[in-house]
Amino acid sequence: MKNLKKTMIISFIIILSFLLILVLPVWNIKNINIEGNKYYIDDDIKIILGLDKPTHILTLSQSDVENSKKILPFIKEIHLDKVLPDTINLNIVERTPLGYIPFSGGYIILDEEGYVLAHHEQKIEKLPIIEGIKINKFLVGEKLVPVEDEEFIVLKEILSILNKYNLQEEVTTINVSDTEQIHLYINSLDVIIGDIKEFEQKIRWLIGIYDTYTIGVLDLSMIENGSAVLKPLE
CATH class of the missing domain: 3.10.20.310 (membrane protein fhac)
Known part of the structure; x- marks a missing residue:
């Protein structure tokens, strides 16, 4: 009995000492x-x-x-x-901000996964304006829930590829109003993408062409035929 009491006292002292050590400022x-x-x-x-x-x-x-x-x-x-x-x-x-969606007199900032990073009255970074995405509401920090899913799915792929090739600061506007006739605008160059098929290949073509031609209408919608068409602005 005495040994049990002694053991309990020792255990209590050890536990108390441990707790006292834990509350030290160290x-x-x-x-x-x-x-x-x-x-x-x-x-x-x-x-x-x-x-x-x-x-x-x-x-x-x-x-x-x-x-x-x-x-x-x-x-x-x-x-x-x-x-x-x-x-x-x-x-x-x-998260990397990749584009602006105009909304309620300001701009929603999106990343490549469609998360809303912020809402500002003015643009704070050099990023493309996104046209053709309809939204009714949003929550900062949450994924954007658009009215139509198809345009948003296409947009996320576009943003991902532009980010991969570091083009998000070069492209001024992305228009996905018609997902069969997507347009990118780089200053004075209107780039006709067509649909989202082979989008990464189209971007590689764009990179090679933009080094030489920066004004006009560049049609990349038929590159599967091995050709791109550059026309002057009308």
């Missing part, structure tokens, strides 16, 4: 390393995560940092790495 986060952020400064991220005040390193979880994406829509992924006792590393992957 476990408060002191060093915060953030990488991969372009659209948000470090201080904004710290405030959203509550790291602008003393925070115990063991109370911060991956789910906590994941929840920050609801408030910081440009963040696609955020990964937490803890280095005990007082350091955390946050690695961020941001």
